[in-house]
Amino acid sequence: MRLRVELTTEPFDLDEAPEHAVVVREVVGTAGLDAVHVGPFGNTAEGGADAVPAAVGALLRRTLAAGATRVSLQIDVVGEDGR
Template identity: 65%
Template sequence: MRLKVEFTTEPFELDGFPEHAKTARRVVDEAGLSVDVGPFGTSAEGTAEQTLAAIDRLVRETLAHGATRISLQVSVVGEDGEPIADREGAG
């Protein structure tokens, strides 16, 4: 099974890249996940085992580095990277 996690950490800082955001990026990179950084959040994809382990580290370490809120969404994805629930006829 493959999983995709989409996440943001807060508080946002317009003047720089906060330590908790740097920590989140480091965690998913070190987990070996495929990472996509967007303007409103970051997504990372990998096997269920590596993604779940990265989520645990991400939550613990970003809180330790100043995050006051972490928003996560986890989706099961096919080999093509598309969420299973978004496929026609999937429920």
């Protein structure tokens, strides 16, 4: 199964990336996910049924520890692995 995660952390800071936003980039970049898009108002990435939940766990622990006061996420099934 192939999954897509969409994730937003708050509070927003348009002047510079807050630490929790930097953590999102680090976790997604090292989690073995693909189709990654990191933006100022949301982030998306895709991966397998094992990789996405593992990354989400790391994202939640690390972004909250880095000062996020809210983490919003959505996970969608987007197909089968290898397609």
